[in-house]
Amino acid sequence: MTKMPSITDPLKIGTRGSPLALAQAHETRARLMAAHDLPEAAFEIVVIKTTGDNAALIAADKPLKELGGKGLFTKEIEEAMLEGRIDIAVHSMKDMPVAQPEGLVLDCYLPREDVRDAFVSPGVARLADLPQGATVGSSSLRRRAQLANKRPDLKLVEFRGNVQTRLKKLDEGVAVATFLAMAGLNRLGMSRVARSAIEVDEMLPAVAQGCIGIERRLADPMTERLLAAIHDAPAGHRLTAERSYLATLDGSCETPIAGLAMLEGDQLWLRGEILRPDGSHAISGEARGSIADAAELGTDLARRLLAQAPKGFFDWR
Numbered sequence: 001m002t003k004m005p006s007i008t009d010p011l012k013i014g015t016r017g018s019p020l021a022l023a024q025a026h027e028t029r030a031r032l033m034a035a036h037d038l039p040e041a042a043f044e045i046v047v048i049k050t051t052g053d054n055a056a057l058i059a060a061d062k063p064l065k066e067l068g069g070k071g072l073f074t075k076e077i078e079e080a081m082l083e084g085r086i087d088i089a090v091h092s093m094k095d096m097p098v099a100q101p102e103g104l105v106l107d108c109y110l111p112r113e114d115v116r117d118a119f120v121s122p123g124v125a126r127l128a129d130l131p132q133g134a135t136v137g138s139s140s141l142r143r144r145a146q147l148a149n150k151r152p153d154l155k156l157v158e159f160r161g162n163v164q165t166r167l168k169k170l171d172e173g174v175a176v177a178t179f180l181a182m183a184g185l186n187r188l189g190m191s192r193v194a195r196s197a198i199e200v201d202e203m204l205p206a207v208a209q210g211c212i213g214i215e216r217r218l219a220d221p222m223t224e225r226l227l228a229a230i231h232d233a234p235a236g237h238r239l240t241a242e243r244s245y246l247a248t249l250d251g252s253c254e255t256p257i258a259g260l261a262m263l264e265g266d267q268l269w270l271r272g273e274i275l276r277p278d279g280s281h282a283i284s285g286e287a288r289g290s291i292a293d294a295a296e297l298g299t300d301l302a303r304r305l306l307a308q309a310p311k312g313f314f315d316w317r
């Protein structure tokens, strides 16, 4: 695109078709309209079906790592952008690999939502109140490992699908509780589904949880300029630290990894936790430093955690 988007030549916003993905695309469009004083018709939302949206695959209730891991929800979208069928792509940063394909850049982040996990249960008020031996549902490697580590008495079952599917499973008594990101619920206007928010000291969230990122083509200066106006610098500093930590740890989604950076003025406070998938061993640590050193902070914390990991810590794969 060489000129400002217009009704006759709209900027094409690529997204998955899930309710959460669409809500995120609409938020992005609203921010672009406001920042550039453009009408809604200057943007076109283009829904792209990804491997991860294949209902048959998801219904199989296999752990996501067996279905192709990170990239499952992005490959087709990135291909569409490289082919020019879309101009930008809106993503949940939590699901994004740390490196993008040649020719694409991911450096625009919207203001971050609630980073906490939600505790969802018809009968139990909070995580700490779960009775001994209760069955809980989650397909997230990180949440499963964290729960197994803290509460080895709990029984874990795979739980996937959209919010409605999961709530139905709870209704049917398949499990007494499940976990979702507060951010997703808030963006869907469904915060009431959360029985309580789990504080980050109790369950450290996934790297980049609650953050929307917008990807573009490298050789597209107009889009770069459009996106620069809606980039949130604080989210950028936090994500830089968290993603550099993840990159050093080799964050394929085959390893349970948690990480969260908080900003206090121009200082970053990065916390991290790596676990064995069965929860038998957790290693955590933290690092503090200036936003100018965000990337080094992430690398440094990751190296320190790895140094504490006994030989074979990740060998379970």
Ligand SMILES: NCc1[nH]cc(CCC(=O)O)c1CC(=O)O
Pocket (backbone or CB within 6 Å): 092, 093, 094, 095, 179, 180, 181, 182, 183, 184, 208, 209, 210, 211, 212
């Ligand atoms: N892995 C799926 C996914 N990717 C992003 C979110 C929620 C929104 C966010 O964290 O930005 C979710 C669902 C969940 O964890 O409940």
